[in-house]
Amino acid sequence: MNGHLVARDPVTLVDTGPLTEDAWNALGHGLSRHGFQVEDVERVLLTHGHQDHFGLAARIERLGKARLLGGRLDRGHFLGKRNGRFLLDALTRAGFGAAARFTMVAMTVAVDRFAEPLSSWDELSGGEVLPGDGWSVVVRSVPGHTPGSLSFEVPEAGVLFTGDTVLRDITPNAIVDEDPGKPGEAFRSVSRYFETLQGIEAPGSCLLTGHGRRIPDFPAHRSRLASRYASRVAQIERALAGTPKTVSELCRRIFPAVRPMDLYLAYSEILGFLMYLEDLKRVERLPGPLPEHWAPRNGGGQVYPLHSASSRV
Numbered sequence: 001m002n003g004h005l006v007a008r009d010p011v012t013l014v015d016t017g018p019l020t021e022d023a024w025n026a027l028g029h030g031l032s033r034h035g036f037q038v039e040d041v042e043r044v045l046l047t048h049g050h051q052d053h054f055g056l057a058a059r060i061e062r063l064g065k066a067r068l069l070g071g072r073l074d075r076g077h078f079l080g081k082r083n084g085r086f087l088l089d090a091l092t093r094a095g096f097g098a099a100a101r102f103t104m105v106a107m108t109v110a111v112d113r114f115a116e117p118l119s120s121w122d123e124l125s126g127g128e129v130l131p132g133d134g135w136s137v138v139v140r141s142v143p144g145h146t147p148g149s150l151s152f153e154v155p156e157a158g159v160l161f162t163g164d165t166v167l168r169d170i171t172p173n174a175i176v177d178e179d180p181g182k183p184g185e186a187f188r189s190v191s192r193y194f195e196t197l198q199g200i201e202a203p204g205s206c207l208l209t210g211h212g213r214r215i216p217d218f219p220a221h222r223s224r225l226a227s228r229y230a231s232r233v234a235q236i237e238r239a240l241a242g243t244p245k246t247v248s249e250l251c252r253r254i255f256p257a258v259r260p261m262d263l264y265l266a267y268s269e270i271l272g273f274l275m276y277l278e279d280l281k282r283v284e285r286l287p288g289p290l291p292e293h294w295a296p297r298n299g300g301g302q303v304y305p306l307h308s309a310s311s312r313v
């Protein structure tokens with residue numbers, strides 16, 4: 001995970017890295033290169049509530065000076081709370097057997113050790129402008145990767161911090177979980193994510209990502225992403241042809257060699273895309289006993305949401 005030091009007055013850090021001694025030492029070394037110590041950090045901006053991004057925030061706050069700020073809709077993540085019953089029910093509905101369900105629940109619990117839950121922080125919704133001395137941070141809501149994901153733009157520096165919403169070498173996963181705005185319902189992650197990608201305006205800005213290299217030309221990057229997502233949509237629609245299928249069956253077809261530790265991501269990807277296609281009325285869930293089966297629908301809307309003048313998809 002890349003942590004980023006924005007500027008002084010106040011000394012502002014974007015994301016912290018996970019709760020490990022290695023990450024703590026790396027943070028200290030990184031700050032020392034700019035003449036600071038961890039104790040000097042006055043403000044921590046959190047792009048989203050995944051453990052590898054906010055894991056050290058509580059520890060930094062305990063040093064006394066830092067104020068933490070993160071997305072309102074990622075509150076459950078920051079508190080380290082999740083609705084285990086929701087996930088188990090969703091996995092049963094998706095057609096996974098007991099062993100796969102156990103593996104996936106265990107994986108989601110296992111990553112908790114990489115973050116200390118937050119007890120206090122200021123909630124951001126997007127639209128805020130945070131002042132600095134001669135510079136500012138414009139906060140934008142970018143739901144998709146998580147419901148409460150935020151991006152932070154520093155116009156004076158021509159940079160946009162994207163967290164995991166846009167990565168250069170990885171196609172980010174829009175993770176399905178309970179919708180914090182609609183308890184009991186799944187967050188329609190891929191639909192929200194495509195809206196977010198379409199809405200990112202970054203003229204002249206360099207994107208600093210949460211993992212790996214920066215992205216100097218976002219429109220070109222978005223075109224590449226569009227073709228990757230279009231391939232995924234086509235793959236799922238092909239796999240769905242013929243007999244109705246469960247999410248679990250689609251996972252086996254599309255990710256035949258998935259490692260157990262990655263099964264939750266595979267499930268999330270398939271379900272997220274199915275709900276996106278459901279929003280477009282291109283697929284439907286069939287009524288009937290569990291597990292839930294999905295089938296193509298006749299008609300439906302245009303698929304490619306990233307279609308634009310800059311996209312050839």
Ligand SMILES: [Zn+2]
Binds near residue numbers: 048050145164
């Ligand atoms: Zn993440």
